[in-house]
Amino acid sequence: MNYMEITRGQWIIIILLTLSFIATAGFIAFATAAVLSFGPAYLYLKSIRNAEETDKEPWSALQTVFIWGAVSGVFYALILNSLGGSIVFLYSGNDADLTFILTAIIVAPIVEEFVKPLVLFRNVSVKGEIDEVEDGIVYGAACGLGFGATENILYGLSEGAVSSGLLGVIIVVALRTVSSILLHLTASSFTGYGISQYLVKGESFSVVVKYYLLAVLIHAAWNTAAVLGSSLILIFSILLAIGGLEFSKRRIRELDLEGSNILPQSLRAENNREDWWNASKDKWANKSQTQTSNTASPIFESGTESPASSMFQNIDWRQTLGGIFFLFYILSSIIF
Secondary structure (H helix, E strand, O other): OOOOOOOHHHHHHHHHHHHHHHHHHOHHHHHHHHHHHHHHHHHHHHHHHHOOOOOOOOHHHHHHHHHHHHHHHHHHHHHHHHHHHHHHHHHOOOOHHHHHHHHHHHHHHHHHHHHHHHHHHHOHHHHHHOOOHHHHHHHHHHHHHHHHHHHHHHHHOOHHHHOOOHHHHHHHHHHHHOOHHHHHHHHHHHHHHHHHHHHHOOOOOHHHHHHHHHHHHHHHHHHHHHHHOOHHHHHHHHHHHHHHHHHHHHHHHHHHHHOOOOOOHHHOOHHHHHHHHHHHHHHHHOOOOOOOOOOOOOOOOOOOOOOOOOOOOOOOHHHHHHHHHHHHHHHHHHHO
16 A cells, blocks of 8 residues: 655655754753653553454555644644634734634634644545544544644744743643543544544445534633643643543444444545545455554655656745745744
8 A cells, every 4th residue: 555654745844843943942842841741642652553453454555644643633723723812813803812812712623633634534545544443533533633643743832832941841731641632533523523433334425524523612611621731730731631532442442342344335435435445445354453663664665766867856945835835824923
């Protein structure tokens, strides 16, 4: 199966964002925030994957979804959140405090819960792996974890945290690692569950909308608690996030034991039917075999041309310009 792991556009965003963080916060602060964010995120993802005892999802597919959330999802969310916040600012009479509150509890949940699971529809190979209802929960959690890990770095290297030194960075990232990153996992797993109901069971698309709105509600409630800022609310939110992780794992186990039907070919889009059917047959053929480790596909396809010689061929300039815009956005947010 050919998975899209890291595109050139995503590499550009990663490199520019990394350089901007190092330039503003220093390498030590950046490296600390990255390890404290992505290390636990990997362990959470491993825990979610292992909750499915039979027919575990391939690491290569999970990696694709995780990277989407960590790079593309964050990229689109920052742009759309900025646009939404600007609109709110104009219609709130230029009230900065009200804009902050409304953006946090309305705009951000709507935007972020929309962009995170887009990869489950956008990537045909990943879409082909969703042949059981619990798969949607697993992949939804994966994109949420990727998004949350990068978001942790953004907050950990914010001006307020960096001004308190390395300890400030560690405290912010550590708290968010046991709270907000799990919020993203939980909320996205609900949307993923709705997507798998649509793909696997052939239910109407309204089921996706229903679980998306539930994810938005959960996210909005969480952000409302964060805006209120009470210590008791913070503790409750952390416990709620951990409970969300355990609930997702338990639901995966229950659905895994029940078993799910493969989606009939007639319910797939015409151009995806063959890929879907082949992927489903392969997964069910290996159902009783011991799950072996999956090696991620190389970033560059092997062939006669080296990566260096083909680096600038067929560049997606929209993603390139988007990456540059993203860098300027981050720098302006940090500086101003």
